[in-house]
Amino acid sequence: MYWNLFVSFLKIGFISFGGGYAMIPVIEYEVRAHQWLSTQEFTDVVAIAGMSPGPIATNSAVFVGYKVGGMLGAAISAVAVSLPSLLIVVLLSLFMYKMKKRNFMDDAFYGLRPVITGLIAYAAIHFAMQNDMIGTSKLLGFEWIGILFVIAGLGLLLFTKINPVMVILLSGVMGVVIYY
Template sequence: MLWDLFCTFLRIGFVSFGGGYAMIPIIDFEVTRHGWMTTKEFTEIIAVAGMSPGPIATNSAIIVGYKTAGMNGAVISALGMTLPTLFIILLVSSVFFRYHQTKLVKSAFYGLRPIITGLIIYAAIRFALSNHVIGSFSWHTLGLLSICGLSLLALIKYRIHPIAVILVSGLAGVVLWG
């Protein structure tokens, strides 16, 4: 079990680009494929991992490892997730500063932007579907979509601090469904 956790998160760490949120669909796929938990359980883990300090992908790996194999699983999963990043950063930084201004490197990074955005949107839609945020229309759905829309408005147009938006959204949830 520990070897499976380590190899899975090591592989995810080596092939995932775009930050933690872009890694969520890949982690979800692996976690459900191995039968370590359901998508619904993983969605709850993402909520906790996202609110915890630190990178969401590493936090979720630690929680998956802990749920699967206790403290040893948490440590092994964290190592599997972070060792590739350490290795890649050391390798890339030694090469990047020599070649970062070349047209080929600039073009490659420009080409990666849309897929990262797509992975993040995919993760949001998948979790919205698994938590019944998107689905049949009801007053509950309307309330969820309203909180989402108003949160986006507060963040984008009024530039309200994300922590304040999170707290107000939680309070709105208590008022609407508490």
């Protein structure tokens, strides 16, 4: 069991680009493949990991590892998911230092952006569908207000010089006023 945790999260760490939210579909695949958690348990893990301080992928790995193998499972999962990043950063920093004047590096990183955006969008839509957040019953109610918040916040950011922190604070205040 511990070996499976280590190998799975090491693999996740090596093949995932774009941060924690982009790693969620890969983590979910491994969790389902090994039948470590139910869909609802995994959704709860991601929700808790997102609210906890620190990277969501590492937090998710820790929570999954804990559920599967206790404290040792949590430690093994955290090390395994973080180790590839450490190794890659060390190797890339050596490589980038030598190649810093080459344009192909910028092009390669620019090409990864759509893939990362797609993985994040998939994770958001997938969890919304699993939790019945996307559907006619929800979209006919107060959720339209949330969609309007997103559009208004995006409009403020694109067409004014307002600080993004102010948009977040305004959204929070409006959310409390409307939903509380």
